[in-house]
Amino acid sequence: MRHAFTAIGLLTIVLAAALNLRGAMPPLQDFNEWIYQGWLVGQILRGEDVPFALKPWPVPNAAAQTILGLFNLAVGPREAGIAYLTLYLAGMTWLAAAIARAQGRFDPATFLLAVLIGGLNSPYWDGYANSQLGLALYLVHVLRRQRMATTPAWDVAMGLALFFCHAVMLAVFVLHVLLDGLRQRQILRAALCLSPPCVLLAWYVLRDTSYGEHIPPFGTNVIEFLAYKAYTAAKMGPYQNFILGGIGDADRAPQLYWPGVATNLLFAGVVLLPLVLSLLDRMRKGDRSPSLLTALACLGGYVVLPSALFGVVNVGERLLLPAVLVMLALCPDPWNIRRVGAGIAALAPLTLLLLHLSLPADPPSGTIDHLAAHDPAQRYRVLFWHRPFYFQSQFNAAQRGVPVPLGFTTSILRSVAAPAVAR
Numbered sequence: 001m002r003h004a005f006t007a008i009g010l011l012t013i014v015l016a017a018a019l020n021l022r023g024a025m026p027p028l029q030d031f032n033e034w035i036y037q038g039w040l041v042g043q044i045l046r047g048e049d050v051p052f053a054l055k056p057w058p059v060p061n062a063a064a065q066t067i068l069g070l071f072n073l074a075v076g077p078r079e080a081g082i083a084y085l086t087l088y089l090a091g092m093t094w095l096a097a098a099i100a101r102a103q104g105r106f107d108p109a110t111f112l113l114a115v116l117i118g119g120l121n122s123p124y125w126d127g128y129a130n131s132q133l134g135l136a137l138y139l140v141h142v143l144r145r146q147r148m149a150t151t152p153a154w155d156v157a158m159g160l161a162l163f164f165c166h167a168v169m170l171a172v173f174v175l176h177v178l179l180d181g182l183r184q185r186q187i188l189r190a191a192l193c194l195s196p197p198c199v200l201l202a203w204y205v206l207r208d209t210s211y212g213e214h215i216p217p218f219g220t221n222v223i224e225f226l227a228y229k230a231y232t233a234a235k236m237g238p239y240q241n242f243i244l245g246g247i248g249d250a251d252r253a254p255q256l257y258w259p260g261v262a263t264n265l266l267f268a269g270v271v272l273l274p275l276v277l278s279l280l281d282r283m284r285k286g287d288r289s290p291s292l293l294t295a296l297a298c299l300g301g302y303v304v305l306p307s308a309l310f311g312v313v314n315v316g317e318r319l320l321l322p323a324v325l326v327m328l329a330l331c332p333d334p335w336n337i338r339r340v341g342a343g344i345a346a347l348a349p350l351t352l353l354l355l356h357l358s359l360p361a362d363p364p365s366g367t368i369d370h371l372a373a374h375d376p377a378q379r380y381r382v383l384f385w386h387r388p389f390y391f392q393s394q395f396n397a398a399q400r401g402v403p404v405p406l407g408f409t410t411s412i413l414r415s416v417a418a419p420a421v422a423r
Helices: 004-022 031-046 063-071 077-100 108-119 129-147 152-165 167-183 187-207 222-234 254-284 290-304 315-330 338-345 348-358 392-400
Strands: 052-054 413-415
Touching: 004 077, 004 108, 004 338, 004 348, 031 052, 031 063, 031 077, 031 129, 031 392, 031 413, 063 077, 063 129, 063 152, 077 108, 077 129, 077 315, 077 392, 108 129, 108 315, 108 338, 129 152, 129 167, 129 290, 129 315, 152 167, 152 187, 167 187, 167 290, 167 315, 222 254, 222 290, 222 315, 254 290, 254 315, 254 338, 290 315
Parallel strands: none
Antiparallel strands: 052 413
C-alpha cells in the first residue's frame, strides 16, 4: 500500500505520454505552435527558403523552439514534438523522484504530488514548454544547492539556460543566487555570476519590441482578485477541463465538471496551507536558507501580482509552482497531511482516461476565443480549461511544409516576408 502513490504517479505519466502518441497531434494547446516554430527553425538551419529568420539578438522563450529545431534536422515536426515531450516526461519523472527523496527516505505521496504539480500541471496542458523547462531547471538548481555549494561556472551556465527558457524563472533564479551570495557574504561573486544573463536580458529589452498581446487582468475589485488567486492555486489540482470542438465539460459532462471544480479547490487547501505553515515554522526556528527565502518571496509575488504583466499571462501561477515544489522538497510534513493531498491527486489518471475516451482520432474543428474567461457570461463554464487544438492550423502547416504566419511573435523567430500561402 505504501507504494500505491508511486504506481499512480507512474500511471499518470504513462497515460499522458500515450495521449501524445494517440492522435494526429499532441493535445497541448500552445505546444503545437512551438512544434510549428521548431519546424521553421529546422528549415532555417538547413538553409531552406522560408519567410522567417532567427532574431539576431538573444531572446527568452526560445529554448523549446531551438531544441525542436534541432530535432527537426533528423525527423519530421510531429516526431520532433513527440521526442521532446517524451524526454520532458522522463525528466519530470526523475525530478519528482528527486523531490520525493530530498529529505532522506523516498516518500511516495510527495512523488505523486510532484508529478502532478510539477510535471502534469495546468501549464503543461496549456503547452507552456519554455516555462516548464525553466521550472525544471530551477528545481535542479535548488536540489543541487542542498547537497553542495554551487560553483561560479554552474551559476553562470544555469543563469544563461534559464534566460533562454523564460524570464520569470530567470528572475526567481536571480533572487536565489543573490540571497545565497548575501548569506555567504559573497554578493560581488553572485553579481558577477548573474551579469551574463542580465546583460542578455538588457539587450533583449532594448532590441525586441514583441512583448505579446495585451490581455486585461482578472479581478477589478478585492473580492474578484481574491477569487482569482484562489482559482490560481486550485489549478494545481487533478481536474482539467478540455475544450473539444468548442465544447467543454460544463456542457459535455456537467456531472463531471462541478465535482472536478470542487476537487481542485479542496486540493489547493489541503496541499498549500500545510506547506505554507511548515515553511513559516521552519523559518521561525531559524532556517533562512536561500531556497526557502526565495520560495517565500515567490509566494508573496503570487499573492500580489496581477494575472498578466508585460505580456506574460498567469504570472502568479508561474511563481506559485516553484514555491510549492521547493516546499514539497525541503519542508517537513509534521501533520502527515501529504497523504490526503496525494489521495486527491490520485484522481489525475481518471481525468486522463476520460480524455482518452473523449478524444477523437482527428482534431475536432471549433474552439473558444482566448478571452472567453474574461466574459462574465462564460467565465464559470470554462474553469480549468485547455484548448488542446487551438494551434491546429500551425501544426498542419508544419506537417505540409507550408509556412503560415506565427501565432506568437515573442519567440526566436521574426518575419522577413509575407508567406506565399496562408493556412
